[in-house]
Amino acid sequence: xxxxxxxxxHITVSExxxxxxxxxxxxxxxxxxxxYVQSPGQGLQLLLKYFSGDTLVQGIKGFEAEFKRSQxxxxxxxxxxxxxxxxxxxxxxxxxxxxxxxxxxxxxTRLAVHP
Amino acid sequence: xxxxxxxxxxxxxxxxxxxxxxxxPRSGDLSVYWYQQSLDQGLQFLIQYYNGEERxxxxxxxxxxxxxxxxxxxxxxLSSLELGDSALYFCASSVATPGPSGNTIYFGEGSWLxxx
Numbered sequence: 001x002x003x004x005x006x007x008x009x010h011i012t013v014s015e016x017x018x019x020x021x022x023x024x025x026x027x028x029x030x031x032x033x034x035x036y037v038q039s040p041g042q043g044l045q046l047l048l049k050y051f052s053g054d055t056l057v058q059g060i061k062g063f064e065a066e067f068k069r070s071q072x073x074x075x076x077x078x079x080x081x082x083x084x085x086x087x088x089x090x091x092x093x094x095x096x097x098x099x100x101x102x103x104x105x106x107x108x109t110r111l112a113v114h115p
Numbered sequence: 116x117x118x119x120x121x122x123x124x125x126x127x128x129x130x131x132x133x134x135x136x137x138x139x140p141r142s143g144d145l146s147v148y149w150y151q152q153s154l155d156q157g158l159q160f161l162i163q164y165y166n167g168e169e170r171x172x173x174x175x176x177x178x179x180x181x182x183x184x185x186x187x188x189x190x191x192x193l194s195s196l197e198l199g200d201s202a203l204y205f206c207a208s209s210v211a212t213p214g215p216s217g218n219t220i221y222f223g224e225g226s227w228l229x230x231x
Contacts, residue, residue, distance in 0.1 A: 032218045043117065043224035044205065051215040090158065094218060102148065102171055103220055105158040 002027050004091050006106035013081050014114045021076040021109050023091030031093040033074040034103065035065055039087040047089075050074065061085070086113045118142065119223035121206050127229045133194040136226045140187055140208030146170070147189040148209075148220060149181055153202040164189055165211060196230045203227050 005024045013019055025031065035047040048059025055067040065076045074091060088110045094103040118141035128134055140147050149161040151174075160173035164183035175181075178196075183189040193200060207222040 032215065034219075036222070044207075044222035045117070046219070046221065049215070049219060051218075094220075102160045102163060102173060104160075107157050 002031075002093065002104050004093055004104055004106035006089075006091055006109050008109045009107070010110045010112065012112040012114060015083050016080050019076075019078045019081045019085070019111070021089050021091075021111070023074045023076065023106060025072050025074065025091070025093045027072075027093055030069070033065075033067060034092040034094075035059065035063070035074075035076050036090045036092060036105075037061075037087050038090065038108075044090065047076070081111075081113055083113045083115060086111055117221040117223060119206055119208050119221055121204075121223040121226050123226055124224065125227045125229075127231060128196060130196055130198060130230055132196050132230075133192065134196065134228065136191040136193070136204050136206075136228070138189045138191070138206030138208075138223060140189070140206070141221055143210065144208035144221075145187065145211040146209045147183055147187070148207040149175075149189070149191050150205040150207065150222075151202045152205060152225070153199075156202075158205075161191070193228070198230050201228055201230045 003026045033050040036044040047063050050057045050067045058064050063078050088108045090108045091106040092103040120139040122137045145166045148163045151159045161175040162181050163171040167183050178194050181191045203225045205222050205225045207220045209220045
């Protein structure tokens with residue numbers, strides 16, 4: 001069955017510290033992989049996506065993620081966290097036939113940032 | 116701003132009532148998706164429409180229905196509402212082409228539904 005696991009429900013880091021959010025997936029084929037962020041009271045914003053090629057992808061707001069096929073992982077990283085990064089982060093997988101796709105989301109990781 | 120517009124942003128209604136949530140996809144996107152986000156279920160895919168036709172169904176209750184109109188906007192109808200239907204309902208859209216572009220889904224800001 002297709003699934004996404006985000007092992008950490010809550011993470012707290014200090015401002016300026018590095019961040020890594022974990023994501024593991026189970027999927028029949030090589031999926032497309034996504035990270036979304038949801039700020040309090042806001043919608044889901046696409047941070048970055050992986051389709052093929054270079055396994056390290058860059059996104060918006062200074063985030064990057066690395067696809068590791070052998071580990072079925074797509075962890076999100078940021079070298080220095082800002083207070084405005086406090087939000088909930090969702091990893092998602094899916095691969096459809098163009099416009100016919102549905103994403104499978106993880107349960108999310110809530111990030112708190114201490115000043 | 117993703118370009119996906121949802122109305123209303125907030126809605127409070129009583130049990131047993133019916134509501135309609137509206138969504139305008141990004142310009143040019145033929146596919147529209149509806150997701151439900153609740154505390155206990157997380158983000159759940161409800162249904163997808165492509166150019167007016169239903170394409171995929173997820174965990175959508177029989178009391179819920181959706182449609183996509185010729186101008187590509189979509190409506191999600193929720194009827195006989197129960198307390199447990201209180202959630203954030205997202206609409207999303209994507210282009211209808213194979214490959215990465217067609218698989219990149221953009222979400223609106225959601226419609227908060229509270230059933231009392």
